[in-house]
Amino acid sequence: MTFRPTALLALAAPFALTACVVPPQGVTPPPPVAAAPPHIGQADSAGVGERGLVSAADPRAADAGAQMLRLGGSASDAAIATMLALTVVEPQSSGIGGGGFLVMSDAAGTVDTIDGRESAPAAAGPQWFFVDGKPLPIMEAIPGGRSVGVPGSLRLAALAHGKHGVIAWRTLFQPAIRLARDGFAVTPRLFQMLSRFPGTGAFDPAGRALYYGEDGQPKPVGTVIRNPALADFLETVAARGAATFYAGDNATTIAAKVGTAPKNPAPMTTADIAGYRAVARDPVCGQYRVWRVCGMGPPSSGATTVFAVLKQLERFDMKALGPENPVSWHLLAESERLAYADRDQYLADPGFVSVPVKGLTDPDYLAARSALISPTATMPSVRAGTPPQAVARFAPAPAQEEHGTSHFVIVDRKGNAASYTSTIESAFGSGLVVNGYFLNNELTDFNITPDKDGLPTANRVEAGKRPRSSMAPTLVFGPDGKLVMAVGAAGGATIPVQVIKTIIGVLDWGLPVGRAIALPVLFAPGDAVFIEQGSSLEGMAPTLKALGHATVIPREMPLKTNAIVRVGERWIGAGDPRSEGAAVAE
Template sequence: MSAQVERAGRRPYARRRMLSRLFPGLLALALAACAPQPRPAPLPSAETAAGIATYEPQWGQRVRPVASATGPAVVSAADPRAAEAGALMLAKGGTAADAAVATMIALTVVEGQASGIGGGAFLVWHDPATGELVTLDGRERAPASATPDRFLKPDGTPMSFREAVPGGRSVGVPGVVRLAAEMHRRWGRLPWAELFQPAIAMARDGIIISERFARFATFRADLLAASPAAAAVFLGPDGRPWPEGHLLRQPDLAATLETIARDGPDAFYTGPIAAAISSAVATAFANPAVLTAEDLAAYQVTERPPLCGRYRGRRICSMGPPSAGGIALLQILGQLERFDLAARGPDDPIAWHLIAESMRLAFADREAWTGDADFAPVPVAGLLAPDYIARRSALIRPDRAMPAVTAGTPDGERPRAMRRLADVPATSHLVAADSAGRLANVTSTIEAPFGSGLLVGGFFLNNELTDFDFSPTRDGRPALNRVEGGKRPRSSMTPTLVFAPDGRLEAAVGAAGGATIIAQVARAVIAMIDWGMPVDQALAVPGIMADRRGIRYEAGSRLEGMAATWKALGHQVEPATLPLKANAVARAGSGWIGAADPRSEGAAIAAPLAGAGASQPRGGGA
């Protein structure tokens, strides 16, 4: 690997400073509440067992500034405190599903601006003992009363994104709690209530506001100020967001989580919590709307067929519709397979030009052809057909950029118009892997930072319905991704598994950051497969995002030296602060190495697994 590739230990955005300030010691007692059994002995230190990170759960008192960790069981998450919650479940003898649920719930507390129980998620699950590969759709759904004109103004023109996000109209029925319950029912081992204890302790006793959280709170201070409930928690007496380093207590959120832990997932979808959600949407400070108790009670997780394809002998599996991520990823990789990216390497600007061209083609199809397949005829087979991929790939030339990119015509379909996509820098990703080889790969979101701005029971409600097309028609035909009652909006979330030629799971990766999620996952897969990089270095590779706006590349990275070449090839080129935030794990001998994007606050934490593989998950639900 080139010495110029950014190493995983590098920490832009003052991450080292942030990590050194997390938790001065106020939450040490939380461990007792979360661990009724004795704490497991820590693994040997790295000095005595190379590659094995010391496991010492601290609930944020001391978070190691590392991007990777190796051990028999690993959790990688968008925030180190959430990763610790999952690692503790593994240490207690829980499965990867237990760890993923605990991590996902903890993210509600520590990264509530990006994900949480007020949003939705996708899961890709794998168990090597049974060969099981399952994808579960916990995406938000539109209320039954939603109609295609939901985001049209009185004059018939579409609202702007900024107009549509705040308040009730953008809120979909949340799916995270139902997804957590389904994961636990199928593959969990620990009691349901135990999975909530780390999050409850942190919400009750307080968390130190991180640099990233403070930055987004400042960015969306207007939204927080507009919501009285949110302002009371996240703004100080001067009306400004609490700064980095402030101890933030969230007692209402602790109470909500205690209720769900005690009474099970139905406590979220029926009763007082559901009534509070419905009321908040109806009486919102902006765009009041209807989301009924019946909408909440009717929500169910849907199992979807895994979407799999081949790339250089590997099997790549991801999420299908309503996510467009899996389709776009497989298109990007398939269109690139005829080019020798390995020979070119990561320092060749032509390699990145080829990647950018393939992204442009895939994103054009994403905009035109994808949505909720339960409501629209998404031509998945046509978009991934080898002859169609070959035709699209033939448009890519190493010596020049395509002057314009349009959607293709899979299965002889008529061309469709496209719409510009926003890169919303929110969402969270996590991966949990246990010593029996089971793995949960989860992307979770409330969409924009702080979602709709509506705070209910201490958690933010999503603004996920703004992922629908605001205009209900395109070229005189109904838009595939138009709003409809009960429908799930199109997504970019791309939780992905990579299987080696012998069929063994090799790696799992996912990311946050709106439409850039697809680009981040594609970059990581290419870096691992074509450029032979270990997973932590693959996540550290500089990023690009290419669509019909041209190439946006990571400002301040070594890619800046390639911009002149791209311009000469005909690209529109722009440096940008991309929302790069990926998490991954990969096989390391008989264990795992977990990694987090070094430009994020994420972390990977290794943990021993008590009684590893001693029995199968008991399941049983909440």
């Protein structure tokens, strides 16, 4: 049944909430962020491509990918070059010291995905983050060795190149090598992150020497940074292959850094590193209205969460409601609450937990979940459902999520596409630096406390396990089977909702991709509703409260979306106006 608004179309007058409201117990809020730095304007961040196009969080990285397209490279080639360049110019967010997920398709709409998520070392166990019998506070667990997972980025890149690469492996490294060798300018965003996170940015003497002055302050905006150690190492990997990362001097140095870190030293062996493998996994796809939506399955919670929210909203006429109506955002909040409850209950590494992916994306199950949503009232409470194939032996529990992440999307001249989310988790990861790159702190994406209410949590630490992620690289196909949209985001647990509102903005509300990305974010992982501070959603807060959302909290969030949309025979891409993202044409 289609819902059309009646009395609720009359909106209340704007009202500003204070940000000091305490969220209900058990609700994990998005991390606060400082005021957004100056950024490239939306008009400047948009790009149009007749042939190929790259949208990334930094224009220099987007250009690295576009260079590969101009050489005749595939979307996967361009994605690898973009990831490598981001290692240099966006060291706080992603790169070869971390991991990621890659979703790819060809012109016929065939989708495949690669899991390059980091893994826990063999010595890890459920009480990995316990000291003297007590769990470490998250901010104490991040710096140093214990938070580091075995990096997966270069194994992912090698697998993707072997499956879909067109140009030589060594060619993909050249833009990143030039940026590291010749230098790159500090941007406002990098400066902001260096200022806010010296605990990791300056944790390692190597990082401190690269990005901070003798006075201990971050190097100013515009300062040219040269990273010869990273340039040398990238040249080695370009010449000898990804295996160079996982054996020999680099692997030995990683293990030593983790094991002798000045804070939280932890056992990681060269065997842990050598044994890492990227995994080709089945995509998770489903039908939303006339479109097919595909994404990354577990250990990512991205695809199941994105699809669940969309499918639960399918019976409502989102187009008629539009982005200016508080009812649209109320429905989004209710659907998010249901989807995140299921996520916290069931999602984890499928090598360790039986994840009911088919059940979580089953149309009948999601129709039953959708029936719980009312356009005129709020559900008093929300619990995980029981999808087909579910094994109810784990306790629901949210986990610390990644905030040092980057997303980029690429289409090439042949119609191939890549949607790639790359991460080192928090800003500057663990703070440990090897060969000029930061090592991740991905293991803090596990539940630090492994049990709840006498039951284990699905996302507890275990040896060799990959932590659950919110990363949601997504591809959307039209009724003709052709790609219409490639999208993804950075920002921890807010990633799925950023992707969802961008998809709805383009497909249901008919917005240009730049305006869809710029839509405000509403994040409702539990009983509290977090709304983007300073956005139009603040004016809708009284109506959201009248609909039954007792706790509505304006908050700045770490938002960063990139997307490309097909319009006729052209590709139009954009970066998030909250970031320094840009789209660069072939």
